[in-house]
Amino acid sequence: MLRPNGPIASCLPLLLLTACMDDLLWQSPSEPDSFSDPELDSSFHGTVSVIPAYVDEGGALVELDWEEANHGVFPFGALWVAAFGIDPFTGARLDEDEVAILEPEIGSNAWTLDFSELGTGPFQVEAVLDELDDGIIGIAEPSALWHQLLTVSGGQVLDPQGAVVDGIGLYITVPWNAPDEGGDDRDPTGDGAVPPAEIAEALEEALENATEALGDNENGPDSFVTITGDAAIDAVSAGDCATMLFSENGYGPYYWTYFSALGLEPGNRAWSVEVLADDGRMQLSGACDTNGNGLFDPADAWGTWVWDGVAQNPIDIGDVDINDIHIEVPFDGAFTTAAPLITLSGTVSDPGGFERYPPEAVLYLVAQRHAGVADIATLDHEYAWTAYAGADLSAGAVEYTLSVPAYKTLYIWAWVDLDGDGTLNEEGEPGGASGPWYTETDRDSLAIAMTPAAAP
Structure with missing residues (x-):
């Protein structure tokens, strides 16, 4: 039997501080x-x-x-x-x-x-x-x-x-x-x-610790800077709104502040947010809860920092306050919290040949949360999966494509249930893996060569 190894590792950043x-x-x-x-x-x-x-x-x-x-x-x-x-x-x-x-x-x-x-x-x-x-x-x-x-x-x-x-x-x-x-x-x-x-207690403690740690650095007492500006809110975007700051590569938000345009005429709304000094380049976005569901989500109206009709991100945060940042909501092409759809593709092969499989065999391709053996009864708990009937496996290699959530660490496993009894990794049943992979971008040509199937 195969013996998967290696615990899954997470690559996601932690939220440390907020201005709100x-x-x-x-x-x-x-x-x-x-x-x-x-x-x-x-x-x-x-x-x-x-x-x-x-x-x-x-x-x-x-x-x-x-x-x-x-x-x-x-x-x-x-x-x-x-x-x-x-x-x-x-x-x-x-x-x-x-x-x-x-x-x-x-x-x-x-x-x-x-x-x-x-x-x-x-x-x-x-x-x-x-x-x-x-x-x-x-x-x-x-x-x-x-x-x-x-x-x-x-x-x-x-x-x-x-x-x-x-x-x-x-x-x-x-x-x-x-x-x-x-x-x-x-x-x-x-x-x-x-x-x-x-959360509130932990973040307040983190803020106090950061303030104490940074109080003696070269920036002295000015270890936090304030970003202020206004947001031009279109009529269709009126409602609860927020200004948010993400890392340059899109994680977050790490800082945010709320303001409201609910029941007000279209126009500009003032906002301000306090952030750590010298945080470097970040993505600045604005959003309004236009679908009224109580959340800021990818389906809402999103905007960005604009100057003379042109998006200006990223914003560079140094050791001085930044003023007069103008946001327009909505704005075409604004950065949102919609995670990309990631595609993983490649081939899977059995050196012994798929033609030896009995017709009741099933090949499973699974984007797993872990390196262990998959359970057919709970495949929907994994990030993605697809199955191929043994009777259809005649080629030297099977091409696969899996759509998976972004920003996950996963393994792509190929499992074969030779006797079709619903149990994987039994004696003599082939399998193989690729990974771990972190799903920040599409990946192709991920080849999996399984251990050969047992002779019939």
Whole structure:
């Protein structure tokens, strides 16, 4: 049998400081979505669950229930579910529909979308967790992506084989400590921060420590600088708004400040945000909650720092205050928190030849959260997967393509269930892997050469 090795490693940055301590747990008022009526002909249903998990010494992922992990308490913010098409030429999102679940439960959380908003082209379905409970669906927060492209035809949602699809389940994994290590604490090397109940206290302490540490440096008492400006808010963007600062390569936001245009005439709104001095080059964006769901999410109106009609990012933060930064919301091409859709592709081969497989064999390609053996019963918990019937495997190598969430560390495993009994990695069954890979960009030519299948 194969013996996978190597624990999964996380590459996501940690949020350290913010200029808005008092507003950390902010949420704006929300209105129910008009398409949430399950009786609508164009409704598309599903659930989303958040799963705490840890990697054991053998590299396998162990899922916990919330009673064991955190005494039955859900410790995060909202869930955001969206369905969106993809422009085949630019990769941009098209015809998006979304829904926010502002008070998630520890089990399955039901959602409903209206597929009449999506057109007839292929579309993806994703879910994102507001891990920090700050009202912002940020870049690189825990997320899940349905493993198949879906289409709409004849008033129904179909999978790539033309079968009718409804009731899909999305599963978001969050790193957690093993129970014997203190299962109610987040893994500090994982995909995020501590439970939200501790965020304000932790960040205030971090701010005090940073102030004390920086107080004696060359900048003296001016270790923080203030950025001020105004935001030109279009009428369609009126509502709760925010100015945010991301790292130059798009992580974050690391700093943000809130302001409101709710019920006001179109015009400029003043804002200011305090940041650490000498933070260097950052991306500055503005957003307004135009869909009224209580979150700042990729489907809202986004804008950016503009001068004379031209976007000016990045902003260079030194040791002096920066004033008169003008933001326009919306602004075409503005940086948003929409994570890119990542494609992994390559080939998988068996040196012994696929032609020796019995017809009941199944080849599984799985983008896994871990280096352990996949479980066929819970493949939907992984980042992506696809399957090939043994009767169709006659070529020397099988080409595969997997669409996966961005900013994850994963392994691509090829598993063969030779006897079709639903159990992988049995004696004599082939398999092989590629990775670990961090999904910050597309990757191709990822070749997997499996251990040969046992002779029939």
